[in-house]
Amino acid sequence: DTGVSQNPRHKITKRGQNVTFRCDPISEHNRLYWYRQTLGQGPEFLTYFQNEAQLEKSRLLSDRFSAERPKGSFSTLEIQRTEQGDSAMYLCASSLAQGSYGYTFGSGTRLTVV
């Protein structure tokens, strides 16, 4: 297993377009998290899944954002009608159970909305 994989690494999009990011967690991890990080700030929680169930969603996540984890494997994060304020690093992490083993993060997807 090569760890948590995120694609694409970088995405530049025009304002108003839709974008989708993918995260492949460590295969035996049943929890998957999405965070967003802007320059100089720590990551902010967006949402998390246990297996295929989305258990919590931050109020930061407007109705333009949607995340899925079909079959409890990889996850996608879609942003519709992107805005310049959506420009950030989107980080995915996975873990076993109730965080006993901590998070393993992917390298992130850098989104730039122009």
Add this chain to the structure above:
Amino acid sequence: KQEVTQIPAALSVPEGENLVLNCSFTDSAIYNLQWFRQDPGKGLTSLLLIQSSQREQTSGRLNASLDKSSGRSTLYIAASQPGDSATYLCAATANAGKSTFGDGTTLTVKP
């Protein structure tokens, strides 16, 4: 609502110095506390994880301590090296698995 603060925001030291990074959190009902390293433009690399029942963890030149009652954790780096230059983030994890991060301490170790 959990809040995590890291002080200082930036730190510059000469090579070879021992240093301490601080992390404080407002809600002591945490499941664990994790320290990460982040290089510019990269993801987060886990350094140390301290369970709520533990007081400290060590890995090589790194030692992290946890005092839940006072809402504090420290990361001690011994004999710092230029390769230690990075941003160090702490994260407090609630029972539900969601973590709250501080904004990090950016460390520069000068040769």
